[in-house]
Amino acid sequence: MPTDPQVIPFDDLRKEDIPLVGGKNASLGEMVQALGAKGIYVPPGFATTADAFRKFMDENNLTEVIATVLADQQAGKISLRKAGEKIRTAIIAGDWPASTENEIRQAYRELSKRVGQTELSVAVRSSATAEDLPDASFAGQQETFLNVSGEDALLVACRKCYASLFTDRAISYRSMKGFDQLGVALSIGVQQMVRSDLGGSGVMFSIDTESGFDKVVLINAAWGLGENVVQGTVTPDEFQVYKPFLSQKGLRPIIEKKLGAKEVKLIYASRGDGGPTRNVPTSKAERAKFVLSDDEVLSLARQATIIEDHYGQPMDMEWAKDGITGQLFIVQARPETVQSRITGNSLKTFRIGRHGPVVSTGLSVGEQIATGRVCLIESAEDIDKFVDGSVLVTSTTDPDWTPVMKRASAIVTDRGGRTSHAAIVSRELGVPAIVGCGDATHVLYDQQEVTVSCAEGDTGHVYDGYAEFSVEELDLGQVPRTTTKVMLNLANPATATRWWRLPADGVGLARMEFVISNSIRVHPMALLNFANLEDQNDRQEIEALTRGYDDKAEYFVDRLALGISRIAAVAYPNPMILRLSDFKTNEYADLLGGRQFEPAEANPMIGWRGASRYYDPAYRDGFRLECRAIRRLREEIGFNNVLVMVPFCRTPEEADRVLEVMAEEGLVRGKNGLEIYVMCEVPSNVILAEEFAKRFDGFSIGSNDLTQLTLGIDRDSEKLAMLFDERHDAVQWMIRTVIEKAHAFDTKVGLCGQAPSNYPDFARTLVEFGIDSISVTPDSFFKVRKHVSDAELALSDRF
The missing domain is CATH 3.30.470.20 (ATP-grasp fold, B domain)
Known part of the structure; x- marks a missing residue:
C-alpha cells in the first residue's frame, strides 16, 4: 500500500477513519474487521479517501469554481437549481489525476479477482466526512450507482458520486445544519453487488x-x-x-x-x-x-x-x-x-378530539397532530410551488424534496414505509407524516383543509377539516413512588409503545377483544367451520384476510399472539394481565361469519358472555384457539410475564370447567409460572370469594360491572345515570369485603377502572381498604399515582 493511499480496502479500515473515508466506509471497514467472526457478513470492497477527493478538486481548480458559484447563489444572483447544476457539470467534466485513476483501476481488478469474476458488478456509494454524525443523518443526500461493471464505467460513476455532493438538496441540507459547504470531503465506497435483484x-x-x-x-x-x-x-x-x-x-x-x-x-x-x-x-x-x-x-x-x-x-x-x-x-x-x-424526563402526548370523516390512511410517522391546507405536488420539478405551512401531499419523496419538507406542517405520501426517505427526514425535522397511503394524491385536493393525525397508533389518519385536539406535556421526573402498584389499561397494540417510558408497574388490563375486532376481524368459529360458512360475502373477505395461511385457524392464533405480544413487550418484565375474550353475543355476531354462530339475546349484557362460553360446546373450540395463542405468546415468543384473567365467571363450578379446558390446552395454573386471575364483577364473586380464591391467583375488580349488578342499574341508561356511582356504600362494601376475604388466602386484588382517576377520594378509599394494585388508562397514570401517593402518606401519618 502507498504511504498516502488514495484507495483503501475495507479490510484495512476502522471506525476511527471517518476523517479519511467518511462515516459509511469507516463503518463498513469496522464491521469487516471486528464483526465478521460474529456472523456479520459485509460484501468486500474498497474506499477512495478524502485526500483523493481534494486532489481531484485541486487539479481541476474546482474549489474556486464552487466558491464563486455558491457566493453568487447566496447573493441571489442565481437560483439554487442553477448553482447546483453549474457545480455538478464542472465536476463531471473534470479529469482524474493519473495516480488516483491508477489506484482505482488496480483496486477494482483486485476486487474482481478476489471474488473470481472478470469485471465484477459493484455498487458505488458516497461517504461524506461529515456524514452519519450524531446530530445529522444526511439521509440519501448523495447518489448511489448500482450494477456498475468495468473500469471505465466505474470511473464515470465515481465522478458522478463527487458531483452529487452538490445536489440542490445536499447544498440546502448543509446550509440548514450549518456545515461549511467546502469543508466536507467525499469518499467513495465501491462494494461487490449482492444479487438482491433476485432476492x-x-x-x-x-x-x-x-x-x-x-x-x-x-x-x-x-x-x-x-x-x-x-x-x-x-x-x-x-x-x-x-x-x-x-x-x-x-x-x-x-x-x-x-x-x-x-x-x-x-x-x-x-x-x-x-x-x-x-x-x-x-x-x-x-x-x-x-x-x-x-x-x-x-x-x-x-x-x-x-x-x-x-x-x-x-x-x-x-x-x-x-x-x-x-x-x-x-x-x-x-x-x-x-x-x-431524545433526552429529558418529559413526555408530550397528543389526543385527537372531534374530527371530520377519514379521507385517507397510511403508516403514521411520529406521534403528533397537525392541521393545514393541502399542497398537492406531483413532481419534484414543481416544488417551487409549495406554500409554507401547508400539508405536503405527493406520491413519494426523495432528497430533492428536503428543502420544502422542512417548511411543511405535515407530509402525506402514496408510497413508502417507516424507513423511506419521507419517514426518515420527517422524523429528523419533527414534522408528522403519513406514508404509504396508496390513494392520497387521488382523494385529496389542493387547498383542502385537513388534519393529519399520527397520535392514534400505527395507522395515521387524514381527516377532512380542522379537528379538535389537545397536547399535554408530562414530567416523568415528578412521578412519586407508591407501595400500591399503579398499572396501565392497554387495548391497542399499535399505541402501546407510546407509553413505554411511563414508570408503571405493568399492565393490569389488556383486552383481547381489541385485537380480535381490529386485527383478526373474523369469528373464530367461522375459521374453524369455513367449509360450511353460508354468507358468500363473508367467505370472500375471510379468504382475503387469511391469504398466506393454509390453516385458517392458524390465522387466528398467529394474529392474536402477535397483537398481544406488542403490549406484553412494553410491560416486560412486569406482569401483563390478559383478559380472555369478553364480547357479548351481539358483538361476536358483528365479526365476519359471526351471525351464523351467535344467538339473538334480549339482554346480552348479562347473557352468554365470558366464562360461560369457554366450556360450552358451541364455542369451546373457538376458546381453544385463544388458549393456543396465549401458550405461543408465553412459550414460543417468550413473554412469560403474561397472566390470564377469566371474565364474568359466575360460580366456582363454572371456574372449574373453564380451568379444565385451559389445562387441556397446556395452560395449567402454576406451570411455568402461569398465574390465572378472575374478574370480580358479579356479586357472587364477592359472596363466594373464599371459593374463588382457592381456584385463582388474584381478583381484578371490574368496577363498572360490579356497580351495575350491585345496584341493579343499566350503566348505559340516561334515566339512571345519576344513580350510577362506584363510590356508593353498597359498592364500597363489596370492594372492601372481597379484599379482606382474598387477603385471608394470600390472594392479590386489583381494580381496573376510571373511578380512581376521576375521584381522588375513591383512590384514597381503595388504599385504605388495602388494594394491591390499581390499573388506569395511560393519560390518567400521573393523576392516579399522585392520588395514591397522597393516600399512602395520609395513612402512614394516621398510624
Missing part, C-alpha cells in the same frame, strides 16, 4: 423509529435492490423483533409481521434498457408473500443487536439477501440520529 433487501433499525422503544428491532423488506425501500418507492413488509429474547434458545420473539404492497422491484437492466437498473412490477404472488422467512427475520435481528452492541448505540442499517445463495448481508450501518438523541 430482497431493505432497512432495519435497532430501535423503534416512532416511539424510541429501545427493546425492538424494526425491519422493512421489499423484493429486488434496496433503493426502492430507502426512497419510499414501495410500501415494504414490516417486522418487529423483541431484542431481549433473541439470545434465549428456542424462543422466536417476532412481535409484528405486516405484509406490504411491494408494488415494484428494482432489478438489473438488460442491454438497451437505458441504464444499469430498472423497476418492474411485482407479481401477484410476490405481493402476497413476505420477502423474509421467520428464520431470516430472526437472523437479521440478531445481526442488528451484534452491531448495536459493538457500537454502543442504536443503529440504522441496510441489508440485502442474495437471491442465488440465500446469504444475508449488511451493506451499510450508521448511528440512528433521531430517537436516540
Whole structure:
C-alpha cells in the first residue's frame, strides 16, 4: 500500500477513519474487521479517501469554481437549481489525476479477482466526512450507482458520486445544519453487488423509529435492490423483533409481521434498457408473500443487536439477501440520529378530539397532530410551488424534496414505509407524516383543509377539516413512588409503545377483544367451520384476510399472539394481565361469519358472555384457539410475564370447567409460572370469594360491572345515570369485603377502572381498604399515582 493511499480496502479500515473515508466506509471497514467472526457478513470492497477527493478538486481548480458559484447563489444572483447544476457539470467534466485513476483501476481488478469474476458488478456509494454524525443523518443526500461493471464505467460513476455532493438538496441540507459547504470531503465506497435483484433487501433499525422503544428491532423488506425501500418507492413488509429474547434458545420473539404492497422491484437492466437498473412490477404472488422467512427475520435481528452492541448505540442499517445463495448481508450501518438523541424526563402526548370523516390512511410517522391546507405536488420539478405551512401531499419523496419538507406542517405520501426517505427526514425535522397511503394524491385536493393525525397508533389518519385536539406535556421526573402498584389499561397494540417510558408497574388490563375486532376481524368459529360458512360475502373477505395461511385457524392464533405480544413487550418484565375474550353475543355476531354462530339475546349484557362460553360446546373450540395463542405468546415468543384473567365467571363450578379446558390446552395454573386471575364483577364473586380464591391467583375488580349488578342499574341508561356511582356504600362494601376475604388466602386484588382517576377520594378509599394494585388508562397514570401517593402518606401519618 502507498504511504498516502488514495484507495483503501475495507479490510484495512476502522471506525476511527471517518476523517479519511467518511462515516459509511469507516463503518463498513469496522464491521469487516471486528464483526465478521460474529456472523456479520459485509460484501468486500474498497474506499477512495478524502485526500483523493481534494486532489481531484485541486487539479481541476474546482474549489474556486464552487466558491464563486455558491457566493453568487447566496447573493441571489442565481437560483439554487442553477448553482447546483453549474457545480455538478464542472465536476463531471473534470479529469482524474493519473495516480488516483491508477489506484482505482488496480483496486477494482483486485476486487474482481478476489471474488473470481472478470469485471465484477459493484455498487458505488458516497461517504461524506461529515456524514452519519450524531446530530445529522444526511439521509440519501448523495447518489448511489448500482450494477456498475468495468473500469471505465466505474470511473464515470465515481465522478458522478463527487458531483452529487452538490445536489440542490445536499447544498440546502448543509446550509440548514450549518456545515461549511467546502469543508466536507467525499469518499467513495465501491462494494461487490449482492444479487438482491433476485432476492430482497431493505432497512432495519435497532430501535423503534416512532416511539424510541429501545427493546425492538424494526425491519422493512421489499423484493429486488434496496433503493426502492430507502426512497419510499414501495410500501415494504414490516417486522418487529423483541431484542431481549433473541439470545434465549428456542424462543422466536417476532412481535409484528405486516405484509406490504411491494408494488415494484428494482432489478438489473438488460442491454438497451437505458441504464444499469430498472423497476418492474411485482407479481401477484410476490405481493402476497413476505420477502423474509421467520428464520431470516430472526437472523437479521440478531445481526442488528451484534452491531448495536459493538457500537454502543442504536443503529440504522441496510441489508440485502442474495437471491442465488440465500446469504444475508449488511451493506451499510450508521448511528440512528433521531430517537436516540431524545433526552429529558418529559413526555408530550397528543389526543385527537372531534374530527371530520377519514379521507385517507397510511403508516403514521411520529406521534403528533397537525392541521393545514393541502399542497398537492406531483413532481419534484414543481416544488417551487409549495406554500409554507401547508400539508405536503405527493406520491413519494426523495432528497430533492428536503428543502420544502422542512417548511411543511405535515407530509402525506402514496408510497413508502417507516424507513423511506419521507419517514426518515420527517422524523429528523419533527414534522408528522403519513406514508404509504396508496390513494392520497387521488382523494385529496389542493387547498383542502385537513388534519393529519399520527397520535392514534400505527395507522395515521387524514381527516377532512380542522379537528379538535389537545397536547399535554408530562414530567416523568415528578412521578412519586407508591407501595400500591399503579398499572396501565392497554387495548391497542399499535399505541402501546407510546407509553413505554411511563414508570408503571405493568399492565393490569389488556383486552383481547381489541385485537380480535381490529386485527383478526373474523369469528373464530367461522375459521374453524369455513367449509360450511353460508354468507358468500363473508367467505370472500375471510379468504382475503387469511391469504398466506393454509390453516385458517392458524390465522387466528398467529394474529392474536402477535397483537398481544406488542403490549406484553412494553410491560416486560412486569406482569401483563390478559383478559380472555369478553364480547357479548351481539358483538361476536358483528365479526365476519359471526351471525351464523351467535344467538339473538334480549339482554346480552348479562347473557352468554365470558366464562360461560369457554366450556360450552358451541364455542369451546373457538376458546381453544385463544388458549393456543396465549401458550405461543408465553412459550414460543417468550413473554412469560403474561397472566390470564377469566371474565364474568359466575360460580366456582363454572371456574372449574373453564380451568379444565385451559389445562387441556397446556395452560395449567402454576406451570411455568402461569398465574390465572378472575374478574370480580358479579356479586357472587364477592359472596363466594373464599371459593374463588382457592381456584385463582388474584381478583381484578371490574368496577363498572360490579356497580351495575350491585345496584341493579343499566350503566348505559340516561334515566339512571345519576344513580350510577362506584363510590356508593353498597359498592364500597363489596370492594372492601372481597379484599379482606382474598387477603385471608394470600390472594392479590386489583381494580381496573376510571373511578380512581376521576375521584381522588375513591383512590384514597381503595388504599385504605388495602388494594394491591390499581390499573388506569395511560393519560390518567400521573393523576392516579399522585392520588395514591397522597393516600399512602395520609395513612402512614394516621398510624
